[in-house]
Amino acid sequence: CLASGDVSVTLKLDRPEATLLDSITMVVSVSGTRKSDTQPTIKGLEAFNVRKGGTSSRIEIINGKVNAGVDYTYALQPKKTGTFTIGPAEVKVKGKTIKSNAETLTIVKSIQSPDVDRGPLFLSAALSPKQIFVEEQAIYTLKLFRQTRVGDISLGLPEAEHLTLKQLGKPVEYQSVYKGQSYQVLEVKYALISSREGIYGIRPSRMSMTVFQSRRKSSRSLFDDPFFSFSSGRPVTIASEPLELNVLPLPQKGRPTDFSGLVGNYKIKSHLEPSKIRAGESATMTVLLSGRGNIKRIPDLKLPELEKIKVYADQPVLMEETDSKGLAGSKTMKWALVPEKEGEYQIPSLSISFFDTTGKQYRVIKSPVLSLSVLPVEKAQVSVSQDVLKGHKTGGPGKQEVKELGHDILPVHTSIKDLHSGTRSGIGGLVFWLILIIPLFAYASTFLIQKFYRKTTVSVAAARARKAAKALTQQCRKGELSSNDLTSSIRRYLNERFDLSLGSLTPDEAADIVVSRGVKATTAERLRTALQELEDAIYTGKGQETCDMGGDIPKLIKQIEKEIR
Numbered sequence: 001c002l003a004s005g006d007v008s009v010t011l012k013l014d015r016p017e018a019t020l021l022d023s024i025t026m027v028v029s030v031s032g033t034r035k036s037d038t039q040p041t042i043k044g045l046e047a048f049n050v051r052k053g054g055t056s057s058r059i060e061i062i063n064g065k066v067n068a069g070v071d072y073t074y075a076l077q078p079k080k081t082g083t084f085t086i087g088p089a090e091v092k093v094k095g096k097t098i099k100s101n102a103e104t105l106t107i108v109k110s111i112q113s114p115d116v117d118r119g120p121l122f123l124s125a126a127l128s129p130k131q132i133f134v135e136e137q138a139i140y141t142l143k144l145f146r147q148t149r150v151g152d153i154s155l156g157l158p159e160a161e162h163l164t165l166k167q168l169g170k171p172v173e174y175q176s177v178y179k180g181q182s183y184q185v186l187e188v189k190y191a192l193i194s195s196r197e198g199i200y201g202i203r204p205s206r207m208s209m210t211v212f213q214s215r216r217k218s219s220r221s222l223f224d225d226p227f228f229s230f231s232s233g234r235p236v237t238i239a240s241e242p243l244e245l246n247v248l249p250l251p252q253k254g255r256p257t258d259f260s261g262l263v264g265n266y267k268i269k270s271h272l273e274p275s276k277i278r279a280g281e282s283a284t285m286t287v288l289l290s291g292r293g294n295i296k297r298i299p300d301l302k303l304p305e306l307e308k309i310k311v312y313a314d315q316p317v318l319m320e321e322t323d324s325k326g327l328a329g330s331k332t333m334k335w336a337l338v339p340e341k342e343g344e345y346q347i348p349s350l351s352i353s354f355f356d357t358t359g360k361q362y363r364v365i366k367s368p369v370l371s372l373s374v375l376p377v378e379k380a381q382v383s384v385s386q387d388v389l390k391g392h393k394t395g396g397p398g399k400q401e402v403k404e405l406g407h408d409i410l411p412v413h414t415s416i417k418d419l420h421s422g423t424r425s426g427i428g429g430l431v432f433w434l435i436l437i438i439p440l441f442a443y444a445s446t447f448l449i450q451k452f453y454r455k456t457t458v459s460v461a462a463a464r465a466r467k468a469a470k471a472l473t474q475q476c477r478k479g480e481l482s483s484n485d486l487t488s489s490i491r492r493y494l495n496e497r498f499d500l501s502l503g504s505l506t507p508d509e510a511a512d513i514v515v516s517r518g519v520k521a522t523t524a525e526r527l528r529t530a531l532q533e534l535e536d537a538i539y540t541g542k543g544q545e546t547c548d549m550g551g552d553i554p555k556l557i558k559q560i561e562k563e564i565r
Contacts (some may be wrong), residue, residue, distance in 0.1 A: 007032035009100035011087045015172050015187075016324050017106045017208070022185070023175040024076040025053070028089045028100065031069040034059075037092040040072050044086045046103070049077040070501035074174075078107040118178070120147035123207050125240035127192070133248050135263035135294045136357050137326045140165060142205055142240060144186040145178060149212045149438040151233070155188075158203040162196040163245075168322045191326045197249040204239040211236045232462045249357055254362045264293015270367035272337075272347065276377045282338045287350060287367055290330035293357070295320060298331040301350045309345060312336040315521065347372060467496065469561050473554045478537065483534045483547045490531065495558065507531035517562045526556055 007030065028040045034057050053073035060067045076086075124143045131136050142155075157165055159494035171188040194200065210233040243374040250263070270287045277283050289298055300316050314334040321328045339345065347370040357365045471493065481489070494500060494513060509527035515521060530553065 001462045005099055007093050007096075008090050009040075009089060009098050011100040011103055013086065013103045013105055014174060016104060017108065017109055018078065019176070020081060021177040022078070024048075024078075024105065024175060026074045026076055028085065028091070028096075029069060029072075030071075030091055030093070031067060033093055034068040034070055034231070034438065036070065038094065040089040040091050042074075042087060044084055045076070047079050047084055047107075049084065051075045054419055057162075076105075081107045081109055082226045083107075085388030085437050095490075101327045114480055118145070121145070121150070121211065121238060123205065123238045123240040125202075125205055125241045127202070127245060129489055130244065131246040131248065132194070133263060133355065133357060133360075133512050134194060134197050134250055135261070135297070135355075137193050137264075137293065138245065139168070139324075140190040140192040140202075140243075142188050142207075144184040144207060147174070147181070147183055148187070151212065153186075153207060153209045156206040156208075157190070158205055159202055160202065162194055162198075163200060163202075164193045164195070165190045165320070166193075166327065168324060168326065172219075189324060191322070192245070193195070194245070194247040197247045201417070202243040202245055204242050206237055206239045208235065208237045208492065210234065251360075256353040256362055256364060259353050259355075259362070261297045262291075262293060262352070263297075263355055264291055264295075264354065265355050266293065266352070266365065268350070268352065268367050269432075270350070272370045272372060275371065276373040276375070277339070279339055279342045279377050282336045283372055285335045285337055285347060285370065288330055289331045289333075289352065290328075291354075291356075292326060292328040295327060295329035295331070298329075299352070299442075300331075301333055301352065303335050303350065304348060306337070306345070306347070308338065308340045310338040311418045312338070315525075337372065339372070342374045342376045345372040345374065346370075370424045374411065436464060469493065469557055471496070473557065476551070476563040481547055482544050484544060486547050487531065487534045487554065490527075490534075492552070514560055517564050519560050523556070523559050527560070530556065 010029045010031070012027050012029070018024050026042075028042065030036055030040075051074065053075050055073070058069050058071065058072050060069070083104060083106045085098055085102050089100040091098050091100075122145050124145065126141045126143075128139050128141070130138070144153075168191055169185055170191040173184065173186050176183055176185045186346050212233045268287065268289050270285065271287050272283055274283055287301060287533070289301070294507060296318070298318065303311055303313070307313070312335065314336070316334075317332045319329050319331070337347070348370050349366045351364055351366040353362060353364045355361075471489075476486075476489070490510070494510060498513065498517065500513075507528040510531055511524040514527060515524045534547065
């Protein structure tokens with residue numbers, strides 16, 4: 001969005017794609033003020049019927065800073081199919097016109113059976129496209145149509161060998177029309193990937209829920225008032241229609257001998273920083289390979305040996321993203337280059353092959369050739385006097401005769417007997433020794449108390465650590481743990497091990513916690529990967545199934561405990 005001072009305007013759509021019968025929610029948010037001079041003016045709405053949904057004010061307090069705002073909500077009903085640019089929205093605040101961002105919205109035809117009345121509650125499934133290549137992703141969309149209130153929803157996804165489902169974003173709720181009737185729709189999308197060719201029959205998805213129906217007394221009474229109406233719930237399970245997916249093998253024609261296995265659309269970028277250094281210094285070469293497709297198959301690229309340059313590879317970083325179009329992401333690879341001698345060097349390009357699902361052909365992309373200039377080592381400048389260079393000795397000022405200027409005011413004693421001060425009272429001697437001993441005694445006592453406290457604290461922490469690790473190991477050895485159980489056990493271990501109170505835990509947060517306690521980055525990445533796999537299983541409806549990672553987790557925890565110490 002574009003901002004003027006502290007005021008900004010943002011335009012958001014609840015989803016990027018809809019059908020002709022759907023209603024799309026659009027929100028224009030003005031931040032930095034609680035009112036505007038005019039209502040928003042929005043471009044690109046000619047192909048929609050627009051209905052205002054209301055205005056709401058808000059106040060946010062973030063890090064002690066108060067931010068006021070106002071939201072304008074609209075419902076869009078499409079008139080025709082196509083791809084449209086919605087926005088920008090323009091709002092006037094204190095005489096200044098502020099513009100928002102623009103969003104793209106695609107409207108497609110609604111596929112409905114004209115002869116079937118599916119009632120007030122049904123589940124629909126769709127697949128797009130229905131024919132793909134191996135490792136290409138299709139979008140599996142589930143829609144719950146309802147005209148009644150429901151709760152306690154649980155979803156069971158279809159299972160098939162060689163097929164993988166991964167949820168794309170959070171579920172979206174909106175209003176739509178089916179066979180002339182209005183429905184509230186809950187939509188969730190998944191990326192569907194096949195690892196082997198063939199024709200797959202995708203079984204129906206099943207959704208269980210509690211359906212609430214209003215219940216009133218037959219006789220007229222106070223409780224006939226809608227305010228006092230009650231609802232009773234009954235368990236219901238509904239299923240979607242079965243689907244079919246045709247998975248084609250990757251073509252042999254034009255297949256590179258070093259084919260990477262990537263399927264989708266990818267691009268490569270690289271740069272060298274700095275491009276001019278001195279011999280012995282280092283430059284960093286960074287390669288970014290990004291795209292949309294089976295990004296977990298992105299390989300670690302190898303930089304060839306470079307003459308007179310030492311190469312040190314860094315740990316690659318894989319980032320995965322999801323949106324309504326499927327899986328996307330990138331892998332960042334870095335190398336430290338340390339030239340041994342000055343000169344001009346050419347860093348060769350790196351290449352990778354992939355199958356382009358848009359053009360249905362193999363492609364090879366390359367990074368550009370990079371140039372590195374290496375200057376000679378800067379020599380230290382040493383300044384030496386000409387006399388020294390010629391071997392002459394340099395003399396200082398001549399020695400002067402030592403002269404006696406006077407005597408000390410206090411006498412110089414030549415015998416220890418002279419230091420005897422005579423008799424000293426017993427009380428004075430006792431005070432002297434007390435003054436000398438008491439500070440030493442206080443220091444020693446403080447030191448011993450602190451040492452005991454530290455030892456006790458360390459002992460308690462060590463006992464807590466052993467207990468947490470032992471509890472998790474015992475849980476894993478019981479076997480038949482589900483992804484939900486294993487995730488909860490790992491979270492409980494981290495809470496008990498580090499004296500935390502986390503109610504929820506993401507894979508990245510878990511990795512950050514152990515790294516902050518001294519665990520190596522590679523071990524933390526193993527923990528993050530394990531939790532990510534467990535989270536994927538939960539999101540794809542397999543959270544209650546037995547997980548086969550129970551045997552690996554104790555080894556990982558043992559390694560974490562070893563590195564913490």
